[in-house]
Amino acid sequence: MAKRKISDYAGFKKILDESKNVAVLTGAGVSAESGIPVFRGAGGFWRTHRSQDLATPQAFAANPAIVWEFYHYRRNIAFNATPNNAHKALAEYEKKCKDQGRQFTIITQNVDGLHQKAGSKNVIELHGALHKVKCTNSKCKLIDENYDNPICEAFRGRGDPAEEDYNLPFIDKKDLPTCKKCHHLVRPYIVWFGENLDIDIMIAAREAIDTCDICLVIGTSSVVYPAAMFAPEVAEKGKPVAEFNLNEEPASEMFAFHFPGPCGTTLPKAMG
Ligand code: BJW
Numbered sequence: 001m002a003k004r005k006i007s008d009y010a011g012f013k014k015i016l017d018e019s020k021n022v023a024v025l026t027g028a029g030v031s032a033e034s035g036i037p038v039f040r041g042a043g044g045f046w047r048t049h050r051s052q053d054l055a056t057p058q059a060f061a062a063n064p065a066i067v068w069e070f071y072h073y074r075r076n077i078a079f080n081a082t083p084n085n086a087h088k089a090l091a092e093y094e095k096k097c098k099d100q101g102r103q104f105t106i107i108t109q110n111v112d113g114l115h116q117k118a119g120s121k122n123v124i125e126l127h128g129a130l131h132k133v134k135c136t137n138s139k140c141k142l143i144d145e146n147y148d149n150p151i152c153e154a155f156r157g158r159g160d161p162a163e164e165d166y167n168l169p170f171i172d173k174k175d176l177p178t179c180k181k182c183h184h185l186v187r188p189y190i191v192w193f194g195e196n197l198d199i200d201i202m203i204a205a206r207e208a209i210d211t212c213d214i215c216l217v218i219g220t221s222s223v224v225y226p227a228a229m230f231a232p233e234v235a236e237k238g239k240p241v242a243e244f245n246l247n248e249e250p251a252s253e254m255f256a257f258h259f260p261g262p263c264g265t266t267l268p269k270a271m272g
């Protein structure tokens with residue numbers, strides 16, 4: 001394999017501008033500079049819970065109130081967050097591609113809606129969205145948009161990560177958010193660990209990855225499947241992959257370009 005190019009802005013820009021079909025895979029790091037906590041490392045805790053432990057169907061079955069309180073906290077942050085320079089650079093480049101008849105697709109693992117807020121149009125949300133809920137009644141399964149904040153009265157003034165769960169009043173299941181159609185408990189419309197991704201979403205993501213000439217992989221630890229296999233697949237076909245990340249990650253060695261540093265700085269420089 002050819003030697004990796006570190007911070008080769010000119011070399012990358014030339015290939016990017018010549019590409020007819022650009023695929024971009026984003027993760028939590030792209031939203032970190034908008035104040036959204038990442039999943040792994042020091043930012044990956046809420047109270048004493050690891051975020052990745054709460055993002056499971058098992059956690060929701062055992063204690064829907066604590067999982068909902070975690071998501072109420074996350075919704076509050078996301079609904080009040082604004083896109084940063086990385087989101088904006090991607091949205092601007094998408095417009096440029098559209099004007100030039102080139103394809104540009106963002107595949108995001110994020111659930112915060114910040115790409116769309118920045119003006120990106122062609123966004124595939126792999127892991128769901130914080131502003132959507134899904135009915136837990138197997139006969140209903142309604143998926144609905146919900147921007148209420150708090151999502152129900154029980155969470156007014158709640159969600160503070162500095163609190164201790166046991167210091168707070170108990171929230172009864174009947175006071176959790178319910179479906180507007182059948183009144184059963186709803187859950188966040190989020191793909192949790194061990195759950196399958198939506199089949200149509202997977203097909204759209206596959207198409208973008210299989211047909212791209214270049215792939216940008218931005219602010220992701222590249223450890224969660226199936227997203228983790230996308231950029232390595234592009235690299236294995238001998239196509240250029242450019243990684244924008246604060247750190248080296250397990251898959252970094254496979255990629256042609258690496259741009260270390262905060263993507264709010266590196267991405268506008270690389271795409272502008
Ligand atoms: C910056 C920065 C700055 C910071 N600038 N950079 C095959 C092999 C092994 C296991 C599996 C497998 N297939 C499936 C699995 C199981 C599992 C999995 O992958 N486990 C691994 C951990 C091993 N996958 C699943 O369960 C998936 N389902 C599935 O595949 O179904 C079929 C199946 C099931 C079971 C077995 C086999 C098949 C579903 C995955 C759903 C993930 N859901 C979550 C939570 C929901 C979202 C939410 O609540 O918000 O999605 S987990 C969490 O991780 C979240 C994220 O989207 C996802 C990825 O994290 P991400 O975005 O990479 O964030 P971080 O924090 O990890 O990294 C941040 C990065 O940014 C770092 O690199 C920083 O350096 C960087 N950074 N600031 C630039 N300013």
Ligand code: ZN
Pocket residue numbers: 135136137140141142179180181182183184
């Ligand atoms: Zn329902």
